[in-house]
Amino acid sequence: MQLKYKLVAFDGDETLWTLPSGLNLSDRFDNDPIGRPDFTFKKISAPGEAPVVRRDDGALFALRPETFSVVETLRSWGVLIGVISYNHLPNIESILEAFGLRPLVDYVVAEWHTGKDNMMRRMLDMARADGHDIEPKDAVLIDDDYYRLYRDQYRRLGAGFVHFGVDIADFTPILEMVRPSE
Numbered sequence: 001m002q003l004k005y006k007l008v009a010f011d012g013d014e015t016l017w018t019l020p021s022g023l024n025l026s027d028r029f030d031n032d033p034i035g036r037p038d039f040t041f042k043k044i045s046a047p048g049e050a051p052v053v054r055r056d057d058g059a060l061f062a063l064r065p066e067t068f069s070v071v072e073t074l075r076s077w078g079v080l081i082g083v084i085s086y087n088h089l090p091n092i093e094s095i096l097e098a099f100g101l102r103p104l105v106d107y108v109v110a111e112w113h114t115g116k117d118n119m120m121r122r123m124l125d126m127a128r129a130d131g132h133d134i135e136p137k138d139a140v141l142i143d144d145d146y147y148r149l150y151r152d153q154y155r156r157l158g159a160g161f162v163h164f165g166v167d168i169a170d171f172t173p174i175l176e177m178v179r180p181s182e
């Protein structure tokens, strides 16, 4: 099976999940300059519904409903799944756990800055340490890229980039990008 990418990495805020309360994952308030690393999250949606979690201060986060089916299909093809996020790592780990998504994610790199090219380099190092033969061209980031920083970063890096909300409106087209039906 010919696959265009061996690793698909997703951003968090406004990509994997939407923000019904208008707050980013690690922000105590809008535009929080430092954030908080140790929020806790609890799933409040019913089983079978699209997952919604509530942060300990009441802020809500809603997983995109097609996430599980797309990620499970990618994994069934042998594609590695990553999460790359400008956030505090403990919050990312906690919300992925609360959504039930953590077991389907191979690698998480979350750091409090906009250098997502370096975050991808770290992730590729992690994959190579696990024995995967993988280079930047084998990886793609899906990101809403609010400040429009990442397309140029990823062009220089030599990795793929998909501007979520601009290039695609939901995750389903990722499947065709990874495995073109030709």
Ligand SMILES: [Mg+2]
Binding pocket: 011, 012, 013, 014, 015, 143, 144, 145, 146
């Ligand atoms: Mg985002």
